[in-house]
Amino acid sequence: MAAIWAVGEVAEGRPTRLTLELATLARQLADASGSTAAVVLVGHDVTTAAAEVATYGPVVLAVATPDDDRPAAARTAALLADLLEERSPDVVLIGASSDGKDIAGALVGLTDLPILVNASSVSWADGGPRVEMSTFGGRLVTQSAFVGTRGIVLVRPASVTAEAAATSGAVETVEVDAGARLGAVRVTGHTEQAGSAVPIEEARIIVGGGRGVGSPEGFAIIEDLADALGGAVGATRAVVDAGWIGYGQQIGQTGKIVKPALYVACGISGAIQHKVGVQTAGTIVAINRDPDAPIAEFADLLVVGDLFEVVPRLAAAVRARKAASG
């Protein structure tokens, strides 16, 4: 019987949202193809996370590894390469996070498996995964498949909605000897930096600020609106370059590509380099003084006005609406 695997990630003891999405997708593909689904979780203590992932349906393969001074992605990739050789799953779903990309790339090098990247949707057709990719900044969707039967699929965040299953999967503890086949990299330090609590790739709602926000202090009203909506703060490259906000919040060509249900663009003109990062958002609301800004071409609602007047009132109105609807 074919086997669909997903590689999960654990942050602070909990599975990431992307991991729960992959667990759901693995289950759906297994159902569609009459296969088994499993999620691999790697870490020094993944017990709690494994129990949570199992409620999404797949069997969880919990691989306990002591923390060492290798980067997490390298540790996971070396171990997965051994596990893939031993158990030969047909499809391996990996989330398109930074670590996920590093793991997937290393596996391609170590195992020679084919890979399809940038998947915005995965279905089952003709005996294998059918992968949709949103490309050219959302202007085109392409479909691809593997020539053979096996391969790795790198799946973007928000490609599926995570849904718990009627029946939980079992948790299996797995022991693997990870060979040291990758060139040695040592992690010698870590520095904490203030930033958004929610990674923008995982946020359902994002409020973005551009040059029109005017100053680092101007972002206070953007942050307040994000707080009112329960979302994260994003930004354009211009304001990241200006040092008003961290690179982790940058949306666009050389930043992150996001797919929130709602994007509120404040003082953002909508240059192509920004547009490609957010075009597949569910709904786009723009607040801009210039009715002819390029953002008008890809927003659903454009409010022509001064963001310093509109945004604080919008935050208050959102809070009032939420309070009224209890």
Added chain:
Amino acid sequence: MHIVVLLKAVPIVGTERLGPDQRVQRGQLEANGNDEYVLEKALKLTEANGGEVSLLSMGPASAIDALRKALAMGATRAYHVQDEALAGSCIRGTVDVLVAALRKIEFDLLFVGADTSDGLGGVVAPAVAARLGLPYLSYASEIRASGTGVSIDRLSPTGFDVQEAASPAVVMGTQLLGEPRYPSLRGIMQARTKETTTWSLADLGIDPASVGEAGATTRFIGSETPPQRSGATVVKAPPDEAAAAIVDFLATRRLI
């Protein structure tokens, strides 16, 4: 110190098209945005510590313009892998070709930009590193190189990790490495006479049937144009009314 910078010539963002053969049309190309940041860092490191920067690109003849610009910025030489049989290569095929090319070059560090704007994969560099058995350091916001090794700051969700490895090593970098310079007029003049080596698949000892469309491990099935947004509803109203209009709009779409 010899730093090789991997450079991909990509369609200019916003102008990408599929050709009649359903492949990305490689018309006018530019260097992938993220590649220019690592090139800039490579130039700064060799200017400060001595050494040379070489470029390596796999792509069609039209990739030469992107290579020329990078040479004008200050790179010493370029290696261009170009062969008609490469069209339609899958990621694994691309990795095979780059690995073969890199085995012909002695280098201390290989610099690679984060994701390309056309492929959005971000997996070629770690695959190349794994195949060559070299350390792979990624998402660098800073790179420090010494004669014997490299150290980077790797962006993490909560800050950054310091990572170290011995040379030779592969380093993937981000926009935070700093704004790329513009080529000077002198640089543009000098670039015309700089050494550009073109390698065919035969030069690399690769069977053309193992790469390109013939050897691809993935296949293209089709494409469609998703429905575009039909144009924004425009609200021009005093701030209080505008805020109320947005809230009503969000409520109808069940977003609040």
